[in-house]
Amino acid sequence: MDVGGFLGLVERARGGDRRALGRILTFLEDLSVSNAWMVEYLASNSSGKAQVIGITGIPGAGKSSLISRLIKAFRDKGYRVAVIAIDPTSPLSSGALLGDRLRMQDHATDPGVFIRSVTTAGFEGGLSLAALAMIEAFDALGYDKIIVETVGVGQDETTVMDAADTIIVVTMPGAGDDVQALKAGVLEIGDIYVVNKSDKPEASKTYEYMSFVAEKGDIGREGAWRPLVVKTSAVLGMGIRDLVEAVDKHLEYLVGSGDKAARTAKRRKLLIKLLAKKIVLDTLKKVYEEHDQSVGEVAKTLKGFYEESLELVRLAGRKLIEGS
Numbered sequence: 001m002d003v004g005g006f007l008g009l010v011e012r013a014r015g016g017d018r019r020a021l022g023r024i025l026t027f028l029e030d031l032s033v034s035n036a037w038m039v040e041y042l043a044s045n046s047s048g049k050a051q052v053i054g055i056t057g058i059p060g061a062g063k064s065s066l067i068s069r070l071i072k073a074f075r076d077k078g079y080r081v082a083v084i085a086i087d088p089t090s091p092l093s094s095g096a097l098l099g100d101r102l103r104m105q106d107h108a109t110d111p112g113v114f115i116r117s118v119t120t121a122g123f124e125g126g127l128s129l130a131a132l133a134m135i136e137a138f139d140a141l142g143y144d145k146i147i148v149e150t151v152g153v154g155q156d157e158t159t160v161m162d163a164a165d166t167i168i169v170v171t172m173p174g175a176g177d178d179v180q181a182l183k184a185g186v187l188e189i190g191d192i193y194v195v196n197k198s199d200k201p202e203a204s205k206t207y208e209y210m211s212f213v214a215e216k217g218d219i220g221r222e223g224a225w226r227p228l229v230v231k232t233s234a235v236l237g238m239g240i241r242d243l244v245e246a247v248d249k250h251l252e253y254l255v256g257s258g259d260k261a262a263r264t265a266k267r268r269k270l271l272i273k274l275l276a277k278k279i280v281l282d283t284l285k286k287v288y289e290e291h292d293q294s295v296g297e298v299a300k301t302l303k304g305f306y307e308e309s310l311e312l313v314r315l316a317g318r319k320l321i322e323g324s
């Protein structure tokens, strides 16, 4: 797609055309040297003001159900909300994906809400790049809250969580052993810990445990933010107000401490790095595939690529870092 066509899509997406936005996101799922400028354009047009909220936790904890509640609460406050649901399952078990869609379908006709599901299958490690690019797109298109759902396993998901402004770790009663089985890294990343399904009797024990985890996460963390623990029931709609309050409080903290700007800049630098890496890998793959080239030809390809990527990184880097 040429620049004019893409700007037309962006214009239509700004005007509320969901299909245009869907097409933009599809381009971002398949970034290469030929369309990297799309990311540059979107990122240099994004305000960096959107709050990127990462929601992680074991499958079944109620992340999707909670997100549905959060969407409603954010919409009531007048925010536009985007959701990137990263589904780790293979295409074989895409039932989970369908489940997410069904739970969130209440919002399907609301123009202030956009939900995108992406599967890890078929991305070959480029999923975090796609997700970070989508974040810039949603920000550029005026979404205030960008929620990313993951189950927190795998390099891609860890990378995306690292890039969030606010990290919510969701657990549920009876998941104690699973919680302990989770990597310590996952346990300590939360800005907010949610004990969902607190309509169940074992919830208070889990709440105690998570309070301990939150304290542990507090140790060695730089800055003054003390992780919060919130009890919710997504099914009954309990504790949602507390959760929204915690999310707001964390944003206030980020803005007040200067952390918000720092995180946005860090996220964009990471995006550039992942994009450059993707282009390097694509090119190497191409060179390997054409292994019957002479050494001289390979060297020429690499030199051309080097100049091209240098120019790209220079341009993108300057715009993004100046703009953030």
Ligand SMILES: Nc1nc2c(ncn2[C@@H]2O[C@H](COP(=O)(O)OP(=O)(O)O)[C@@H](O)[C@H]2O)c(=O)[nH]1
Pocket (backbone or CB within 6 Å): 057, 058, 059, 060, 061, 062, 063, 064, 065, 066, 099, 103, 196, 197, 198, 199, 200, 232, 233, 234, 235, 236
């Ligand atoms: N009892 C109870 N069940 C819940 C609650 N929240 C979600 N569930 C159920 O737990 C299951 C998994 O929920 P889902 O939102 O898909 O979890 P996810 O895998 O973390 O996204 C579904 O059957 C939900 O209806 C809750 O607060 N209480």
Ligand SMILES: [Mg+2]
Pocket (backbone or CB within 6 Å): 063, 064, 065, 100, 149
């Ligand atoms: Mg889910």
